[in-house]
Amino acid sequence: MLGSPICDAASAGGLNNNAPRLSSTSSGGVGMTERLANRLSLFGCWQLLHGRHIVEVPARSRRLMAFLALRGRRSRAFVAGALWPDVDEHRAQASLRAALSFLHRHAPELVLTTPSELWLAEHVSVDVHTFRLNANRVLTSQTLPDLSHPSRWSIIVGGDLLPGWYDDWVRLERDRIHHTRLHVLETLACRLAEAESFAQALECALTAVEIDPLRESARRSLIQVHLAEGNTVEAVREYRRFSSILDAELGIKPTSQLTSMLGTTLSQLV
Secondary structure, three states: OEOOOEOOHHHHOOOOOOOOOOOEOOOOOOOEOOOOOEEEEOEOOEEEEEOOEEEOOOHHHHHHHHHHHHHOOEEHHHHHHHHOOOOOHHHHHHHHHHHHHHHHHHOOOOEEEOOOEEEEOOOEEEHHHHHHHHHHHHHHOOOOOOOOOHHHHHHHHOOOEOOOEOOHHHHHHHHHHHHHHHHHHHHHHHHHHHOOOHHHHHHHHHHHHHHOOOOHHHHHHHHHHHHHOOOHHHHHHHHHHHHHHHHHHHOOOOOHHHHHOOOOHHHHOO
16 A cells, blocks of 8 residues: 655654644644645655754654645545555544544644644645746746755655555655646756757756656657757667667657658659
């Protein structure tokens, strides 16, 4: 069911007794006197940061937080059934209560509840949410984003979603992010080439090809960059490389749409 890799090997157990309790109260009360940033990372591995502290969370609670981060506000019955589909309803609800019990004791402000629903608190920063926001900006705006900031680039080309987690709900979201990331990279490659920012355009196109070598639209974006930069031979070389891969892997040829991009150039270079 769940490989559940986390970023720090020590966090495989319960909550670190030396870590801060994730509550926020007035000075003199129980818990912390000021709210620190809570950041949940799902790309590359599961990690929860409270300020600069890594928070150790049991597997059931990690899964609950990840599910709510990806799927949003849901009913208790829906969450229990999705997270523990192989057990009966009574045991699934018991597992959900155990996951919530830990969070309510040690992190009462992270997962909010009503008698019927659960959701992740809005103040929790989630890297997947940032990815979705940045991706939407690229795909819906004609303005080129500033990729000079490392965090903006890394969130686009970062690691896989929760590698080692094999639940259906994770796989579905992983596939969705995979395709969104490719669309973003292809779009950026095209727009950057039009702006004659060829080095960045080439990086985007090459990254898309690296992610999915058999994806024709990724190869098309790379060939477009070569052609826009005036590197016709590079474009033809890339076309032939892709043709060889398709023939070896699938026994098919590139589509006429891709072939037509090179016009008569292919026959001239034979």
